[in-house]
Amino acid sequence: MRVEIVAVGTELLIGQTVNGNAAWLGSRLTESAHTVVADQAIGDDHDMIVAAIHLAMSRADAVIVTGGLGPTADDLTREALAAVADVPLAFDDAYAQALARRWLERFGTEAPVSNFRQAEYPLGAERLTNPKGTAPGLVLEVEGVVIVALPGVPAEMEALYDDQVGPMLRRRAGWEGSRLIRVLRSWGIPESTVGERLDDLFLVDGNPAMALLAGDGEIKVRLMAQAPTDVEVSALLEPVADEVRRRLGTAVFAVDEETVETRIHDLAAAEGWTVAVAESLTAGLVLHRLTDPPGASSVVMGGMVVYAADSKRDPLGVPEGVLAGGLVTEATAMAMAVAVADRFGADVGVAVTGVAGPGPADGHDPGTVCIAIHTPRLDTAGTIRLPGDRERVRRYAATATLHHLRLALEGTPWGR
Amino acid sequence: MRVEIVAVGTELLIGQTVNGNAAWLGSRLTESAHTVVADQAIGDDHDMIVAAIHLAMSRADAVIVTGGLGPTADDLTREALAAVADVPLAFDDAYAQALARRWLERFGTEAPVSNFRQAEYPLGAERLTNPKGTAPGLVLEVEGVVIVALPGVPAEMEALYDDQVGPMLRRRAGWEGSRLIRVLRSWGIPESTVGERLDDLFLVDGNPAMALLAGDGEIKVRLMAQAPTDVEVSALLEPVADEVRRRLGTAVFAVDEETVETRIHDLAAAEGWTVAVAESLTAGLVLHRLTDPPGASSVVMGGMVVYAADSKRDPLGVPEGVLAGGLVTEATAMAMAVAVADRFGADVGVAVTGVAGPGPADGHDPGTVCIAIHTPRLDTAGTIRLPGDRERVRRYAATATLHHLRLALEGTPWGR
Numbered sequence: 001m002r003v004e005i006v007a008v009g010t011e012l013l014i015g016q017t018v019n020g021n022a023a024w025l026g027s028r029l030t031e032s033a034h035t036v037v038a039d040q041a042i043g044d045d046h047d048m049i050v051a052a053i054h055l056a057m058s059r060a061d062a063v064i065v066t067g068g069l070g071p072t073a074d075d076l077t078r079e080a081l082a083a084v085a086d087v088p089l090a091f092d093d094a095y096a097q098a099l100a101r102r103w104l105e106r107f108g109t110e111a112p113v114s115n116f117r118q119a120e121y122p123l124g125a126e127r128l129t130n131p132k133g134t135a136p137g138l139v140l141e142v143e144g145v146v147i148v149a150l151p152g153v154p155a156e157m158e159a160l161y162d163d164q165v166g167p168m169l170r171r172r173a174g175w176e177g178s179r180l181i182r183v184l185r186s187w188g189i190p191e192s193t194v195g196e197r198l199d200d201l202f203l204v205d206g207n208p209a210m211a212l213l214a215g216d217g218e219i220k221v222r223l224m225a226q227a228p229t230d231v232e233v234s235a236l237l238e239p240v241a242d243e244v245r246r247r248l249g250t251a252v253f254a255v256d257e258e259t260v261e262t263r264i265h266d267l268a269a270a271e272g273w274t275v276a277v278a279e280s281l282t283a284g285l286v287l288h289r290l291t292d293p294p295g296a297s298s299v300v301m302g303g304m305v306v307y308a309a310d311s312k313r314d315p316l317g318v319p320e321g322v323l324a325g326g327l328v329t330e331a332t333a334m335a336m337a338v339a340v341a342d343r344f345g346a347d348v349g350v351a352v353t354g355v356a357g358p359g360p361a362d363g364h365d366p367g368t369v370c371i372a373i374h375t376p377r378l379d380t381a382g383t384i385r386l387p388g389d390r391e392r393v394r395r396y397a398a399t400a401t402l403h404h405l406r407l408a409l410e411g412t413p414w415g416r
Numbered sequence: 417m418r419v420e421i422v423a424v425g426t427e428l429l430i431g432q433t434v435n436g437n438a439a440w441l442g443s444r445l446t447e448s449a450h451t452v453v454a455d456q457a458i459g460d461d462h463d464m465i466v467a468a469i470h471l472a473m474s475r476a477d478a479v480i481v482t483g484g485l486g487p488t489a490d491d492l493t494r495e496a497l498a499a500v501a502d503v504p505l506a507f508d509d510a511y512a513q514a515l516a517r518r519w520l521e522r523f524g525t526e527a528p529v530s531n532f533r534q535a536e537y538p539l540g541a542e543r544l545t546n547p548k549g550t551a552p553g554l555v556l557e558v559e560g561v562v563i564v565a566l567p568g569v570p571a572e573m574e575a576l577y578d579d580q581v582g583p584m585l586r587r588r589a590g591w592e593g594s595r596l597i598r599v600l601r602s603w604g605i606p607e608s609t610v611g612e613r614l615d616d617l618f619l620v621d622g623n624p625a626m627a628l629l630a631g632d633g634e635i636k637v638r639l640m641a642q643a644p645t646d647v648e649v650s651a652l653l654e655p656v657a658d659e660v661r662r663r664l665g666t667a668v669f670a671v672d673e674e675t676v677e678t679r680i681h682d683l684a685a686a687e688g689w690t691v692a693v694a695e696s697l698t699a700g701l702v703l704h705r706l707t708d709p710p711g712a713s714s715v716v717m718g719g720m721v722v723y724a725a726d727s728k729r730d731p732l733g734v735p736e737g738v739l740a741g742g743l744v745t746e747a748t749a750m751a752m753a754v755a756v757a758d759r760f761g762a763d764v765g766v767a768v769t770g771v772a773g774p775g776p777a778d779g780h781d782p783g784t785v786c787i788a789i790h791t792p793r794l795d796t797a798g799t800i801r802l803p804g805d806r807e808r809v810r811r812y813a814a815t816a817t818l819h820h821l822r823l824a825l826e827g828t829p830w831g832r
Contacts, residue, residue, distance in 0.1 A: 012438075013455060016442075288810075307703070
């Protein structure tokens with residue numbers, strides 16, 4: 001089914017609230033093999049809501065409206081739906097009485113009159129009981145398009161969707177087939193190069209559909225296939241996934257929800273190795289990310305942030321002679337890696353030193369970063385040059401350090 | 417000016433990315449007294465992008481398109497803009513040559529052909545240099561509506577908006593008066609209490625307009641006033657700012673772009689003190705944040721992440737007898753603070769230890785966090801209990817540690 005999402009609420013337009021509902025619904029609808037045509041967000045304005053629903057009806061089989069079902073004067077979704085369906089508003093007496101009773105029990109006073117707006121509904125609409133709040137959801141059909149209205153409060157919207165709307169849309173779609181999404185995560189190849197290597201895999205019929213998503217130096221390749229059965233959908237998707245993997249080689253480091261952090265933990269745990277990190281310019285970001293997975297303490301011993309120049313010698317213990325050759329050198333990074341493993345009694349030592357900027361330091365331009373990894377099997381180090389401002393250099397340097405650690409744990413030395 | 421935002425990218429529709437750009441732009445546009453008419457999000461589809469821009473042009477004076485300016489085949493915003501303006505695509509030779517040169521310098525190979533898509537632009541469009549990436553922004557005017565296209569990467573979009581697009585829209589709006597925004601940052605008072613204390617300052621005429629923005633345990637009070645002259649706008653805003661400060665007391669720690677990190681640097685530098693940090697559950701986040709301001713190395717020596725239990729004794733040097741009393745105690749935090757200052761030869765030692773979760777540890781529930789600060793004038797420690805999941809506990813624990821350091825540097829011991 002082609003579905004469009006219309007989010008109602010001025011707070012969305014002025015940036016007071018991020019439209020997380022659209023993302024949540026988009027993810028759920030995609031998983032259920034529906035296609036999201038577009039998202040709209042509009043303010044608390046009757047005519048704009050009506051126009052948005054009309055536009056959505058012109059290109060979708062189903063429209064989901066979120067927000068505007070509450071008790072206050074700026075909640076206008078009920079009126080707008082009645083206008084779209086060209087029906088009057090009806091009033092649910094039984095619901096209103098139950099609401100009055102519950103309010104009295106809970107607050108000991110009479111409910112404010114405005115609350116009874118929630119008993120109104122477009123004549124002929126089905127009402128969905130809201131298990132987590134007072135405003136019911138609404139379902140109606142206009143000119144063959146199913147229109148669903150859900151409260152804007154995420155917990156209420158999500159419960160109504162999962163319990164009632166999702167199953168209803170799947171029934172209506174008559175969908176009995178299967179959909180499969182596979183995300184391959186890569187690092188170390190620029191987005192445009194990934195795009196070129198995979199160019200002929202962007203299939204015209206879009207099954208599987210392929211998309212690239214870049215962020216923090218990582219490129220995700222997302223494949224999505226649809227077919228009547230699980231077996232057929234796998235047969236469509238897996239050969240393409242294998243081909244992507246073949247073309248990108250060791251740059252592909254993880255699948256689906258796996259991350260470079262969880263991959264490092266799995267690789268280190270498989271060897272029974274522990275890890276310690278010495279950081280200069282990233283100043284704790286590598287360690288913070290490395291301890292992100294729960295249970296990290298079985299692998300990560302800890303480490304040192306040696307930010308000031310002196311702290312690399314003492315307390316970390318890099319020999320004076322090495323430091324004399326420069327603070328941002330592969331030799332210093334290697335000595336840091338060995339020293340921190342020694343200090344923390346860890347099997348693996350990781351080190352990163354460099355210039356975050358804004359200005360040059362120690363004779364090097366901002367973005368110059370040396371990384372070294374010491375494992376019981378491999379000592380490897382290298383230098384990279386990162387573009388961008390101080391914050392970006394620090395972020396990308398941490399990502400690069402984690403990936404070189406991952407590569408070293410896989411047995412791949414720098415530059416291979 | 418009436419502005420509409422069109423976000424391009426299939427990743428938005430399928431819920432892989434939340435449309436944070438729309439919220440960010442909505443907030444910025446609202447601060448500049450523009451009205452956001454609607455947000456649209458559509459997929460990487462040429463005809464849908466064209467239709468979305470046409471719809472936006474029908475009801476807005478300016479349209480901001482985000483995303484779809486990258487180098488890959490699914491980046492279609494340039495083509496769509498050319499179709500909307502009914503002009504051919506032009507090619508910027510000088511830009512392409514610069515791009516080729518930079519690529520060669522950086523990667524040592526020729527740039528993939530697809531990269532040169534970024535040199536294309538609708539004939540007649542103004543190109544905005546992107547200080548944080550390769551894809552330039554675009555500005556063109558069609559039928560009296562100004563259309564701006566910005567990259568979808570938030571950092572690039574934000575920099576281009578703040579430096580070039582925002583001022584351009586203000587000029588076009590013919591705004592000649594004066595506008596003053598003052599942000600007072602507070603920490604340590606819950607949002608609802610801040611709201612109650614300031615309740616009568618939410619003025620009916622909204623000049624100055626007041627808004628509360630909560631995040632990471634900090635509450636920002638944003639005041640915005642408009643008037644014909646600078647003198648008049650100050651006269652409107654400053655008395656209200658002073659009153660907010662009076663009512664919130666020492667909870668207010670910074671103004672405008674000042675942060676708790678820059679405040680700590682200023683306070684420490686004024687005393688001529690250096691700082692070292694020992695972190696357990698936050699695992700580097702305190703140090704990473706503390707080194708965020710450029711020039712941080714004049715104040716921050718570095719520190720240790722003592723994540724595994726053993727690492728607190730050796731190499732940090734917390735006495736066995738203190739550790740025997742528990743890893744998550746104020747005594748252990750204090751010993752960590754003193755030890756790390758000693759190890760790094762710093763004047764000030766900071767320590768945080770606790771349980772991030774998901775499960776309990778060392779007999780404490782997740783969210784139990786002990787913080788200690790040792791300065792030449794003051795030793796102070798305390799315990800907090802934070803709600804939320806592992807990631808939130810780590811984030812809030814780091815924020816709390818920075819604020820207790822800030823308070824200690826101001827001479828305020830725990831709980832005063």
